[in-house]
Amino acid sequence: MSTLIAGARRRARRWLDIAALLRHVPVALRLAVLLLNVMLGLLPLGFVIAMSVTLQRVPDAVGGGPAGAWGEWAAVLAVAGAAFGAQQALAPFQAATGELVVRHVDQWCRGELMRAALADAPAMALDDQRLLDRLDAAREAFDRAAASPGDAAAGALALIARYAQLTGAVVLVGWAVDPLAAAVIGATALAIRFGQRGSLGAFGDFYDSITADKRKAAYVKNLATGPQAAKEIRLLGLTDWLRDRHRTETMAYLTRMWQGRRRLLGRPFVVLALVGLAGGAVALTRLALAGADGRLTLLELGVALQAVLILMRFGVYFPEADVQTQYGLIALESMRSFRDGARALPALAPDRGLTADLLPRRSVRFEGVGFRYRPDGPAVLDGLDLELPVGTSTAVVGLNGAGKTTLVKMLTRMYDPTEGRITVDGHPLTDIAVRDWHRRLAVIFQDYVRYELSVADNVALGAPRAPADDETLLGALRRAGAADVVERLPDGLRTVLSRRYRGGRDLSGGQWQRIGLARALHAVHAGASVLVLDEPTAQLDVRAEVAFFDRFLELTRGLTTVIISHRFSTVRRADQIVVLDGGRVTERGTHDELLAAGGRYAELFRLQAERFTDESGTPARATAPSAAPAAPAAPAPTPLTDVTS
CATH class of the missing domain: 1.20.1560.10 (ABC transporter type 1, transmembrane domain)
Structure with a gap:
């Protein structure tokens, strides 16, 4: 019954x-x-x-x-x-x-x-x-x-x-x-x-x-x-x-x-x-x-x-x-x-509605930050201390699983720390209105979205509420090194980036990555003050990657920039480089300082540099602390090299 x-x-x-x-x-x-x-x-x-x-x-x-x-x-x-x-x-x-x-x-x-x-x-x-x-x-x-x-x-x-x-x-x-x-x-x-x-x-x-x-x-x-x-x-x-x-x-x-x-x-x-x-x-x-x-x-x-x-x-x-x-x-x-x-599921801590306008003015700080994806899971970040001074570029490097992408998730408040705190000019990040904080960020993740929309839409979505005329969008594309890609498309900015539509075109991996970077740079133009790039050049070949970072760090000088990368040689011009290992910062300094210290960074840098040789067959020189090393003369053969970059 x-x-x-x-x-x-x-x-x-x-x-x-x-x-x-x-x-x-x-x-x-x-x-x-x-x-x-x-x-x-x-x-x-x-x-x-x-x-x-x-x-x-x-x-x-x-x-x-x-x-x-x-x-x-x-x-x-x-x-x-x-x-x-x-x-x-x-x-x-x-x-x-x-x-x-x-x-x-x-x-x-x-x-x-x-x-x-x-x-x-x-x-x-x-x-x-x-x-x-x-x-x-x-x-x-x-x-x-x-x-x-x-x-x-x-x-x-x-x-x-x-x-x-x-x-x-x-x-x-x-x-x-x-x-x-x-x-x-x-x-x-x-x-x-x-x-x-x-x-x-x-x-x-x-x-x-x-x-x-x-x-x-x-x-x-x-x-x-x-x-x-x-x-x-x-x-x-x-x-x-x-x-x-x-x-x-x-x-x-x-x-x-x-x-x-x-x-x-x-x-x-x-x-x-x-x-x-x-x-x-x-x-x-x-x-x-x-x-x-x-x-x-x-x-x-x-x-x-x-x-x-x-x-x-x-x-x-x-x-x-x-x-x-x-x-x-x-x-x-x-x-x-x-x-x-x-x-x-555990939700983000309720914010106190603090406006993010003009923030940050001084720095963003990670103070003893720890994080686990599950209460019974391993610590991905463990006592992480890191300061991101305003107007400087910070490169975060480390081996796979070191916690680099998790750090980005913390910074963007996709997750809250399970230990410690993050502050912006001394204010706990949890006090700042989440949507407000997101508008201050320009982020390109590793798995950025390739929208089956026009070039203009793909770039404008970096700041969807900001007005964007063609000249503004072309400016972002030029800064990302993608202007020549757009010029070769049949309808320029109006070309749909997919072959599934009449008149549409698809792009190579490296070309798509430049479009993604243009999206982030457009967000910066629209008012974002913190630029975060998670493995932004993973699909560029080595020469193109070095050239990109040399130009990119010059273009974004004065902007608060965080670059996540597993390639040590390409971030040597960053104002500070931090090495993550085991979920915490183990080394910090400029490229020259870290090479001179002879620690983990120097070891991994030399190991990566030895993968490439100059035209005479000798290892490319990349260890001199007094000057930035030259880009490798020729990358090792790889079927994944983006020939369009």
Whole structure:
């Protein structure tokens, strides 16, 4: 009994969730859809009554009954035709108005999902596999690959027509036969309906539980059919492997789904069929007995037969509502699950609303900063002390895993330190309004986004709220060394950077990196005061990288700049260089000072320099502390060198 009560409560809660979604639909549209569906539910019953009256009057019209019988018969037939015609005329509007409902509801839901993923959720939510499954399930719905919350709302409104028809049919059976027959056939219809929806709901929950399997199959399919990996797939001959892998992943997912369908839908179908057979037999038996006793007129017999058939069909699948409401609610639950799960994670400390205008004026300081991605995880930063003086360039170097990128996440307040604090001119960074602080930053991460938009848009997105004419954008591109790239494009700044669009062009890795750098430099032009570049030249060859840093540090002189790099030789002109090791600063100084100290920096610098040789085959000289070493004469052969730089 408790299970039934819990199931009823869960079902009621789902329908209340759908009703809540309808608040985001304009009142006029809601009323119009409600009236339309009531009419679509009652018009078939009007047709049933009118046709039954028509059949009753046929004998009088044909057999020479009272004067005007033919006229009355024709009038009733016209009413039946009008009811049928009105139903056919209004039916397309059910889909049309339903689509309007879908758009209003989904527009609100997309906004909620965007706020949850991009604003409310802490950064660690996007590293949580369970939450990513929920996010993918919600996105699948909004990509129209599955039913969305808007579909659920529209499907629920479409059910009004079905239940209006059910109510009217029960009334007609009660009038034509007797209340007992009406109660039996009405209860049978509802039992089959609720049973069928219960089975569909159970299968829907099961289907939602295999999201991870669906993601695997979808990934392989997208990999095999998309352009991203096409060259490598062809070169390595991976077509057969991908075909076999796609079949394996798809069959693993489908086998689980088929087993679930048989288990959750097969047995209930047999039980519900028997319930329908029993209820229909009782109603039709009472109808037959009433007819045999002469208690039914031809009108009542016609109405009763058609009404009973309507009720017996009520328990079947409704294409305009069932999938939409069931799976649309799964999408809604996925969205809420992601949002609520993200909110349950440790959030950033609430700021005190301190404005970031004109900050920093003196320095940004890391004071004993420690950080762990999980409470039981290893310390990525451990007692980090670092000062970033305003107007100077700081290069942060170290081996992979030293904590360089995590330092950037701390500086940009994607995460808060688990120990220590970061201050800006003595103010705790946690006191400064986060959005305000972000506007003071110009950041290019290692995995910067390559937007499939025009060159102008790709650069302007560095400061989307700042006005940006073509000359301003070209200035940022020139400073990033990308002006010649744009000049060679067919539509210049208006060229879309993707081959998937007419007239679009793709760029090499090095060219894209220059576009990304131009984006950051545009943000600086728009008012950002701290420039952070995380491995900004990873896709440039060595000569291009050295040339870039020489020019870049000159262009940004006087700006507070943080450069993360694993190539020691390219950051030697920075005002200060800090070496991270084990999550803390182990060395600090200028390039010459660190070489002279003979510590870890000098060791790693020489190891990297030995990878390159001059034209005579001797190691490139890079150890003299009195002068900056020259750029290597020739890089070691590598297939990844950007020949366009």
